[in-house]
Amino acid sequence: MNFYQSLGVLVFGSRLKRLSDAFLSDVNRIYKSHDIPFEASWFPVFYLLSQQEAVSISDIATQLEVSHSAASQLVSSLQEKKILKTATTPDDARKKLVTFSPKGRKILAQVLPVWTALQQAMEQLIQEGEHSKHLLSAITDIENRLEQTPLLSRIETHLQSP
Incomplete structure (x- = not known):
């Protein structure tokens, strides 16, 4: 048992971050x-645009559960790289629609096989462990419970208890 495992739930967030960092590092290496x-x-935005031809920045923010500012910054970054393009809608000049540029569509075609292989590899990984089969439902359960009562409130309750 390593250091992190020995500390149990005390370092739950740290373990998830380490797992996420390792996962994203390997995916980026691929x-x-x-x-x-x-x-x-970039995956969340690419995936949304792979499912819909055009998406507003507001819809990106809503679907990804991030601030409008965060969605706008990511879109701007990809726009600077000439991967995405934006245009105002004819009915509302304040609303920007995001689409792939030709370069973005080319990159999407390249990443689609990686996404398929990634999904297969992750499904295989989850099936290998006795407990990992329940990982996604357990994470969803924790997300839902934290949405009802954030961790901050839970900690404060315990700090106020004798």
Whole structure:
């Protein structure tokens, strides 16, 4: 048992972050080794646009559960790289629609096989462990409970108790 495992729930967040960092590092290494100019952090926006031809920045923010500012910054970054393009809607000049540029569509075609392989590898990994089969439902359960009562409130309650 390593240091992190020995501390149990006290370092739950740290363990999730370490797992996430390792996961994203390997995924980014795959893109790099296959000469695909793509970063794992772009996945949510790319996926949304792969499912819909055009998406507003507000819809991106809503669907990804991030601030409008965070969604706008990511879109702007990808726009600077000439991967995405934006245009105002004819009915509301304040509303921007995001679409792939030709370069973005080319990158999407390159990443789709990686996403398929990634999904297969992750499904295989989850099936290998006795407890990992329940991982996604357990994470969803924790997310839902934290939405009802944030961790901050839970900690404060325990700090106020004798």
